[in-house]
Amino acid sequence: xxxxxxxxxxxxxxxxxxxxxxxxxxxxxxxxxxxxxxxxxxxxxxxxxxxxxxxxxxxxxxxxxxxxxxxxxxxxxxxxxxxxxxxxxxxxxxxxxxxxxxxxxxxxxxxxxxxxxxxxxxxxxxxxxxxxxxxxxxxxxxxxxxxxxxxxxxxxxxxxxxxxxxxxxxxxxxxxxxxxxxxxxxxxxxxxxxxxxxxxxxxxxxxxxxxxxxxxxxxxxxxxxxxxxxxxxxxxxxxxxxxxxxxxxxxxxxxxxxxxxxxxxxxxxxxxxxxxxxxxxxxxxxxxxxxxxxxxxxxxxxxxxxxxxxxxxxxxxxxxxxxxxxxxxxxxxxxxxxxxxxxxxxxxxxxxxxxxxxxxxxxxxxxxxxxxxxxxxxxxxxxxxxxxxxxxxxxxxxxxxxxxxxxxxxxxxxxxxxxxxxxxxxxxxxxxxxxxxxxxxxxxxxxxxxxxxxxxxx
Numbered sequence: 276x277x278x279x280x281x282x283x284x285x286x287x288x289x290x291x292x293x294x295x296x297x298x299x300x301x302x303x304x305x306x307x308x309x310x311x312x313x314x315x316x317x318x319x320x321x322x323x324x325x326x327x328x329x330x331x332x333x334x335x336x337x338x339x340x341x342x343x344x345x346x347x348x349x350x351x352x353x354x355x356x357x358x359x360x361x362x363x364x365x366x367x368x369x370x371x372x373x374x375x376x377x378x379x380x381x382x383x384x385x386x387x388x389x390x391x392x393x394x395x396x397x398x399x400x401x402x403x404x405x406x407x408x409x410x411x412x413x414x415x416x417x418x419x420x421x422x423x424x425x426x427x428x429x430x431x432x433x434x435x436x437x438x439x440x441x442x443x444x445x446x447x448x449x450x451x452x453x454x455x456x457x458x459x460x461x462x463x464x465x466x467x468x469x470x471x472x473x474x475x476x477x478x479x480x481x482x483x484x485x486x487x488x489x490x491x492x493x494x495x496x497x498x499x500x501x502x503x504x505x506x507x508x509x510x511x512x513x514x515x516x517x518x519x520x521x522x523x524x525x526x527x528x529x530x531x532x533x534x535x536x537x538x539x540x541x542x543x544x545x546x547x548x549x550x551x552x553x554x555x556x557x558x559x560x561x562x563x564x565x566x567x568x569x570x571x572x573x574x575x576x577x578x579x580x581x582x583x584x585x586x587x588x589x590x591x592x593x594x595x596x597x598x599x600x601x602x603x604x605x606x607x608x609x610x611x612x613x614x615x616x617x618x619x620x621x622x623x624x625x626x627x628x629x630x631x632x633x634x635x636x637x638x639x640x641x642x643x644x645x646x647x648x649x650x651x652x653x654x655x656x657x658x659x660x661x662x663x664x665x666x667x668x669x670x671x672x673x674x675x676x677x678x679x680x681x682x683x684x685x686x687x688x689x690x691x692x693x694x695x696x697x698x699x700x701x702x703x704x705x706x707x708x709x710x711x712x713x714x715x716x717x718x719x720x721x722x723x724x725x726x727x728x729x730x731x732x733x
Contacts, residue, residue, distance in 0.1 A: 279374060281342070281358070284370055284373070285358050288360050288369040289366075291359045298342070304317060307341075308322050313336035316341070316342050317336070319333065319341045321345065322367075330346060341355075343357060345366055367422050371422030371423075374425060375453065381458070382434075382435045383457070384451065384459050388614065389465045389616045390462040390563070390564060391462060393564050395438045397561075398436050400568065402434050402575060404572075404584055406433040410435070421439065421453055425453065434575065442471050443471050444481050447482060448487060451487065451489070452488045458494045458496065458571055459485055461485075461495075462498055463498050464503035466616060466642065466649065471641065492513075497516070498517070499519040516574075522544070526545050527566070528542060535627040539553075540554075541554065541562050543582075545573060555589055557598070557624045568585065596609050601731070604705065604708070604710075605709070605711070607625060607711065610637075610713045611717060612716055614716075617714075621714050622653070622656060625662060625710065625712040626660045631709050633710070634664070634711075635697070635711060635712065636668065636675055636714060636715065637668045637721055638650075638668075638672050638719055641716075647674045650671050656678075657675075657686070658681075663685075664686065666691065667691070669719060676690040689704065694720065698727055
């Protein structure tokens with residue numbers, strides 16, 4: 276890893292080195308917080324969790340060939356090279372910030388209330404037409420995951436597309452100070468994490484903390500149809516690039532034609548020119564992701580053809596509007612996470628399916644004092660758009676059930692207190708050739724429902 280000597284790492288994390296000084300000029304080959312992944316030459320970062328203290332695994336990782344370890348404990352008991360720090364978690368972030376600056380690489384930082392992951396996937400798909408791209412994988416978008424993503428960068432990578440997720444004030448300052456984006460994309464200001472951030476104005480304030488740590492001459496790309504983001508007049512003395520559906524914006528789309536679960540066709544009007552695109556992931560909200568990807572592509576020198584090809588090559592990922600055709604069922608696996616905006620958007624996608632539609636909806640967390648009303652409204656929306664069978668699972672989802680019942684005309688509306696209750700009755704709910712949406716907050720652990728549906732025989 277470029278310039279990642281133990282000497283430089285010690286300085287970057289404000290630690291104190293203990294051990295043979297000849298090790299100070301040696302470079303690490305990687306960073307691990309999981310002892311099982313600590314390969315030869317690695318730096319081990321022993322984090323203290325609720326149930327496990329990584330410090331207990333230091334002897335094991337050194338036997339595996341790790342070069343050195345961080346430690347918060349008395350280093351005198353260790354016989355291996357170690358760096359003593361006050362907080363291993365903070366040191367992890369400090370070291371990642373140092374490493375990011377050693378690489379000649381462009382960083383695209385993505386945040387927002389809804390659609391971060393699908394936007395990240397779209398941008399990465401576009402940029403991969405021209406560059407060697409590293410993107411955030413899974414849910415590695417927080418104060419631990421983001422540094423680990425950055426440590427996966429090599430000198431061969433040309434662009435990093437990094438997702439940044441927060442739920443408290445100050446967190447974005449930490450993430451942005453690590454990633455220091457050259458391009459910043461904000462998808463929208465929605466209702467996620469209202470419990471901690473208080474209001475949409477609070478969410479705007481928290482998300483835009485990213486502006487304080489942009490690289491010089493950075494570009495900011497914002498959803499111009501969002502009433503909060505559209506108020507951002509300038510960042511670092513420069514006007515943001517706005518995208519959306521209004522022809523008054525810098526980049527906009529029209530001619531939008533839904534192809535149902537096969538995706539969406541649209542015409543993108545960009546400063547470079549006009550292109551017809553097919554977006555292979557369903558949902559009209561994906562048009563915004565395509566626009567964001569096009570704007571980032573233009574900033575990094577892609578041609579219109581490269582942008583068009585990148586959008587059409589987009590693939591779905593597990594848990595994110597991922598279509599699974601079992602031969603008997605068509606499953607829309609969108610169970611990674613949920614909030615009211617994304618739930619309604621996914622229900623709209625489901626409503627485009629042919630045949631009988633089934634929505635399996637679970638609790639949405641961190642919505643603050645309006646959580647009952649917001650669940651009620653999503654249930655009502657499912658009924659209003661004509662979903663055939665609406666299954667509401669969880670304590671909070673009883674309010675979604677009430678909303679659906681109040682608005683249902685021809686829909687069957689069912690309530691299950693727990694996921695297990697639903698699974699016990701699943702054969703009474705699901706029929707051959709159904710299209711089924713499965714969506715809830717991550718803590719509901721709905722991938723188990725996906726697994727059961729995939730294995731069903733009729």
